[in-house]
Amino acid sequence: xxxxxxxxxxxxxxxxxxxxxxxxxxxxxxxxxxxxxxxxxxxxxxxxxxxxxxxxxxxxxxxxxxxxxxxxxxxxxxxxxxxxxxxxxxxxxxxxxxxxxxxxxxxxxxxxxxxxxxx
Numbered sequence: 001x002x003x004x005x006x007x008x009x010x011x012x013x014x015x016x017x018x019x020x021x022x023x024x025x026x027x028x029x030x031x032x033x034x035x036x037x038x039x040x041x042x043x044x045x046x047x048x049x050x051x052x053x054x055x056x057x058x059x060x061x062x063x064x065x066x067x068x069x070x071x072x073x074x075x076x077x078x079x080x081x082x083x084x085x086x087x088x089x090x091x092x093x094x095x096x097x098x099x100x101x102x103x104x105x106x107x108x109x110x111x112x113x114x115x116x117x118x119x
Contacts, residue, residue: 032059034101039067053077057084063101072113076100 036056038048048066056064057079064077064084073091077084078100090097095108 032056032061034061035063035065035099036061037065037067039069042070053084057082063099067112069113072109074109074112 038052040048053064053066060079060082061084062079066075066077068074071091073089074097075089076087076097076099078087079085087100088094090109092108092110095110096106097109097112099105
């Protein structure tokens, strides 16, 4: 299941991925999402990198991506010993990107950021 807030020009500000079967009880979702994706905005960089990462870490989010469309990079943080640790920074030189929590999710950053050429 994916939740997201759509911005102008069809950018997702954030997305949440859940393994529903493990978190669904009595038609309600419980617990932290498995994966959160944030798309940086110049006005929220500090908030996304520090405050939100801290909240996601304390909630037990297993994987956190920060997509920076200005620099065309994706930072992948993975929960290890109750701490979200930077595992890799992906750009057009190192790919494919592979999710730790969802190993079937794989892509290149070029594929993700190629829409910028049309804006």
